[in-house]
Amino acid sequence: VTKMAAIAKVDADGYPDFQLGKPRFDQATFWGRYRHFLDVIDPRTLFTTKVGLAQASQLLEDFKNGNLPAGVTNKQLWEAQKIKTAIIHPDTGEKIFMPFRMSGFVPFGTPVVVGMLLPNQTMATTVFWQWLNQTHNACVNYSNRNATKPTPVSRFVQGYTAAVTAAVSIALGLNVLVKKASGFSPTTRMVVQRFIPFPAVATANVFNLILMRNSELRDGIEVTDKEGHLVGTSKNAAKHALFETTVSRVVITALVVAIPPLIMLPLQRTAWLKARPRMVLPIQAVVCTAAFGLALPVAIALFPQYSEISTSKLEPEIQAATQEKTVIYNKGL
Numbered sequence: 001v002t003k004m005a006a007i008a009k010v011d012a013d014g015y016p017d018f019q020l021g022k023p024r025f026d027q028a029t030f031w032g033r034y035r036h037f038l039d040v041i042d043p044r045t046l047f048t049t050k051v052g053l054a055q056a057s058q059l060l061e062d063f064k065n066g067n068l069p070a071g072v073t074n075k076q077l078w079e080a081q082k083i084k085t086a087i088i089h090p091d092t093g094e095k096i097f098m099p100f101r102m103s104g105f106v107p108f109g110t111p112v113v114v115g116m117l118l119p120n121q122t123m124a125t126t127v128f129w130q131w132l133n134q135t136h137n138a139c140v141n142y143s144n145r146n147a148t149k150p151t152p153v154s155r156f157v158q159g160y161t162a163a164v165t166a167a168v169s170i171a172l173g174l175n176v177l178v179k180k181a182s183g184f185s186p187t188t189r190m191v192v193q194r195f196i197p198f199p200a201v202a203t204a205n206v207f208n209l210i211l212m213r214n215s216e217l218r219d220g221i222e223v224t225d226k227e228g229h230l231v232g233t234s235k236n237a238a239k240h241a242l243f244e245t246t247v248s249r250v251v252i253t254a255l256v257v258a259i260p261p262l263i264m265l266p267l268q269r270t271a272w273l274k275a276r277p278r279m280v281l282p283i284q285a286v287v288c289t290a291a292f293g294l295a296l297p298v299a300i301a302l303f304p305q306y307s308e309i310s311t312s313k314l315e316p317e318i319q320a321a322t323q324e325k326t327v328i329y330n331k332g333l
Contacts, residue, residue, distance in 0.1 A: 091146065251299040
């Protein structure tokens with residue numbers, strides 16, 4: 001096999017020099033992280049075949065070993081890394097089940113959001129959609145956790161049960177309060193009911209995340225130096241990781257649950273839509289998909305996936321184990 005002497009600084013496609021295991025875009029800026037996570041959530045990677053994943057993995061292995069065939073471009077290498085990153089968990093090295101990948105979050109999560117925002121919910125439909133939403137969230141949280149430490153299945157079950165209970169209880173409680181509020185006009189009651197999913201889902205999502213990843217708080221997560229060498233395990237770093245992920249999840253919920261009613265309520269008052277009631281559901285589905293697609297990369301780009309933290313904020317044993325001023329941890333997604 002002919003060896004490739006060197007990859008051009010910037011090739012004809014405008015791609016930068018490939019760096020194995022590094023993001024293509026600058027993670028120090030929000031715009032760079034946003035563009036990076038657009039790649040992470042790209043639903044086209046869901047269609048990658050077993051052969052395509054194997055070829056992408058082999059290309060990256062060839063690069064690592066210095067055995068790249070002639071003619072391989074930066075674009076091909078970055079695309080290969082994009083595919084592998086979207087499908088393979090960085091800590092376990094195992095494939096993430098398709099509906100629970102970040103690239104599957106929008107296509108598999110949108111129908112659930114549409115269901116939660118449907119008008120005239122009964123107690124049964126409220127319970128169903130909240131259960132389905134938290135089931136999906138629990139599986140996504142578990143599948144994209146920091147997995148440097150093993151998590152028992154029993155903890156997954158505990159977190160899942162608590163999250164579902166919290167979501168359903170809050171949603172049902174708010175529904176009952178609204179129905180008993182005699183001072184609301186029918187229009188006000190409808191508006192309030194449309195926004196009920198937000199506090200229910202936001203609170204339950206926080207419960208879900210903390211309970212699903214509680215082992216990280218209990219046991220800590222691994223921190224490394226800039227060269228990737230393990231420094232130790234830190235509970236303080238785990239707290240930072242979960243805080244950052246929680247903020248991202250609340251922002252996703254706020255945008256995904258709040259934006260569609262703000263758009264749909266005025267639309268449903270138009271003569272055109274009143275004359276075509278069958279169009280309400282498909283239009284709402286389009287609005288929810290657009291809101292989800294906008295919210296997800298914005299929210300997860302608020303913080304880098306691999307964050308730096310000052311060693312002065314970590315445990316004494318971490319500070320004693322390295323001369324570095326900062327160390328790196330994977331916050332998970």
